[in-house]
Structures are given as structure tokens and as C-alpha cells.
Amino acid sequence: MLSYRHIYHAGNHADILKHLVVSQICRHFVKKDAPFFYLDTHAGIGMYELASDQAQLNKEFDTGIGRLMSKSDLPEPLEQYLDIVKSLNPNEILEVYPGSPKVVDYYTRQKDKLHLCELHPNDYLLLASLFPKKRKANVVKENGFGSVKAMLPPPQKRGFVLMDPPYEVKKDYQDVVKALQEGHKRFSQGTYAIWYPVLNRRQADSLLDAVKKTEVRNILLLELCIRETEEKRGMAGSGMIIVNPPWTLEKEAQEFMPYLQNTLAEDANAHFQIKWITPE
Secondary structure, X not given: OOOOOHHHOOOOHHHHHHHHHHHHHHHHHOOOOOOOEEEXXXXXXOEEEOOXXXXXXXXXXXXXXXXXXXXXXXXXXXXXXXXHHHHOOOOOOOOEEEOHHHHHHHHOOOOOEEEEEOOOXXXXXXXXXXXXXXXXXXXXXXXXHHHHHHHOOOOOOOEEEEEOOOOOXXXXXXXXXXXXXXXXXXXXXXXXXXEEEEOOHHHHHHHHHHHHOOOOOOEEEEEEEOOOOOOOOOOOEEEEEEEOOOOOHHHHHHHHHHHHHHHHOOOOOOEEEEEEEXXX
């Protein structure tokens, strides 16, 4: 099934949480001189035109990134993330929104390497045109779960894997856990981040329980819900499951998660959680 197109949701509350975490992980990696490897299993098109018919249909960016653009009291991690968005919108008008590949590209140096996977034929072509230089970014037309096995461990010996499938089919929930286990078995020192939607509490908790039952340790959970989770109005929130997170991330999240809740909330039931699924 290839019906999912992220352009309809670009810049929404889930993107903010995901890309903020991606930004903080990359900042951690570039503090050291040694190169790092980045694997994106479901990369999308990399850059989203917010004036497009698809993005304008629901204008999810208005209640997401749009609410942050004019803020002057941002916690430092959010300010750094906004610097990336603003660097691509120099006229201070929100015209484009960066997907995860462009967020990572903001930080990568010539010696770092990206491996970007996208199965949708149209989205793959757009992504490949955005990253034409294979020496820096290898763009492949495939489901990235297979690349977890094929590309790990990386020669750089330092790496970050982002897994954010569309969860169009229930099998994605099982596949993302299997990919985590496979990747961790091959590259236990790597950092892994799994994004997931909160469509209802039962489904989200089922994924978290499956992750907890693996032998993988040192897993931090960050989850943000902007409204009541049991109302049947689509995605109420999202979360990030982070294996081997930067040691500063938990403390940083204690500052930026309340800020995101207050800024992005749609009702009084908005909430967040920061907790360790498994300790180190």
C-alpha cells in the first residue's frame, strides 16, 4: 500500500516533536570530530512546499510549526530547531518545511554519510533530486526496514537510525520492532529513534509494550498529545522511542515538552510524558 503522502501533514505537531528530537540527536553527534552515519527508513520527499494543494487542504502546519515561528521565548532546543526551518525560509514567510533528511542535512559535514530510503515512486524521485550527490547521500527506492539489516553496522562506527513508517497497515507496528531488534543486534552502540502516532491509547501502548519486551536497553520515551486520545478525530498525538539517546536529552525534554504542550494544545486534555521504557 502506497497511498500515504506526508505532504498533507507537513509541519504539524507530530513533525515538530520528531524533527526536534532528530535535531538534538544530530547536535550531539557533531560535537565530536569523528564522522557519523544516518539511515532514514521512510524518508519522504525531504522538503515540503506549504503552498501546494495537498498541504493547503487541511493546513496542519498552521497549528503546528506556524504557532512557533513568531515565538521569542523558545527553550534553546526549540530555538535551534527553528533556526533550521528559518534558514529555508529567509523572507520570514513560512513557505517550505524540511523533512527529516533536510533536518539532518543541516548538521552533516562532508565526512558524514546519509542513506535515505523511500518506496513511493513519485516521492523517491523528488527525494533523489533534492540529494543528487551520492558521495554524501545515497537515495534508494525501497522500504527502509530492509536497509537496517543491509547497512548496519556502518563503517563510520557511529550512527543514527530513524524509523517512521506511515503505519498504514498494522504490520508496520510489528516490522518496526523487528527492525529495531535486528539493528541493535548488529549495531548495539547506535542511536535509534522510532516515531509512532497516537491514534488511540490501546494501539500506542501495544507498541510500547512490544518494545519493552525486547532485550534492547537504554530506551527513552517522549510523547506529546495535543488533545484527548480517545476521541475519534485522527491523530491526537505522537511519540518518539529513542534508544541510546544523548545524555542531555531527558533534561532538555523536561523544558521543551511542557512548552510544546502549552503552545500546541487543542483542548484541556493535552498532555505529555517523559519516561524510560527500559533503563541502561
